Amino acid sequence: MKRSSILLVALLGLLMGFSYVGQAAEPEILYTGGTFDAGGATFRLGNWGGFWKEQWMEKFIPEFEKDFNCKVSYDGGWPWFPKYVAGGEKNPPHAVSNWNLFQMSKAANAGDFFVDIEEIKANIPNADQIWDFAWLSGTGVTWGFGEHCFVYRKDLVEEPHPAEFADFWEDRFDGMRASYITSNGLFPPLWMTAAQVFGEGPHDVATMEKAMKDSMPMKIVDFTGTMQMLLEKGEVVIGEQWDGELYTMLEAGLPLGVVWWPKGYRAILSQTFTVSKHVSALEKKLAYAFINRALSARWQYELAEVSLGLRSTNKYVRVPEKLAKWGVKNTAEAVAEIWVPEYTWYRENEDEIVRMAESIFAGH
Structure with missing residues (x-):
């Protein structure tokens, strides 16, 4: 084969190889529906x-x-x-x-x-x-x-009752509001939403820090069951929850109101x-x-x-x-405002945010 032909073949091969660069592999199809015998x-x-x-x-x-x-x-x-x-x-x-x-x-x-x-x-x-x-x-x-929300004791909170996301930070709730430890899954959405509402967006760490400081004094709880118990006993009058727990407490007769989070940021x-x-x-x-x-x-x-x-x-x-x-409704309108936080970003910045939060929560 002539040298020019060899070079042409090599060039064609290289170009064919480049044509596949960046192309995702086709998904492996194993299941297409129906039942099958897995043999135990x-x-x-x-x-x-x-x-x-x-x-x-x-x-x-x-x-x-x-x-x-x-x-x-x-x-x-x-x-x-x-x-x-x-x-x-x-x-x-x-x-x-x-x-x-x-x-x-x-x-x-x-x-x-x-x-x-x-x-x-x-x-x-x-x-x-x-x-x-x-x-x-x-x-x-x-x-x-379920959706994140704030719930409050209607019988223990004087009117006007809280109605907006920012109302969680009102001075009258000092020492009687509650949120979660940094390892609880309800922790990141609250502070990312606060950064969006009060600052430049959900990744605004400086605004998160200010929101955390402004929320103190605040009770910090480990999980949603503890939050429910504190609300039942009246040891807190407003706290972060998810709506499934809200409906359970309403079913039990607890006089609760709810504050839904902002449209587009209903985590x-x-x-x-x-x-x-x-x-x-x-x-x-x-x-x-x-x-x-x-x-x-x-x-x-x-x-x-x-x-x-x-x-x-x-x-x-x-x-x-x-x-x-x-x-509760299962409609396009009902789910249009749902937000899935960018946890990849949060994980990349988690160490900084957790150190900051734990220092603030400890009163430092």
């Missing part, structure tokens, strides 16, 4: 324990095991993050894990544990029935959610499924089948019925009466 294979699921586990094991898992001839190994021993890190990327503890977005983002930042969102979509026939915001995490699909507390990248093809196929079933209109309605105030992400699900009576 084990499917590992990480989900919450206690009452939650009882509900899933009674109402949902047996049906899935029967339809797919598999055995679900249900791990209710949260937290998941240490288990993923201990096992390493190639040895995940579950094929599917259920997370709040805050904890999920920590795992996603720590290693190549999960398949990407486009691959999940490609393997979930019910994907087109799900509201767009359910995919915004970029890592998993959100199947249930959610989510239940989000991830799929582990490094599991067998069969277990991954079961993972997609399980998530597809969980996103179906039937399971979504039943999950909303038995869960503690969670809403559905399937567009076509009728809202159960126990939520509808409090004004």
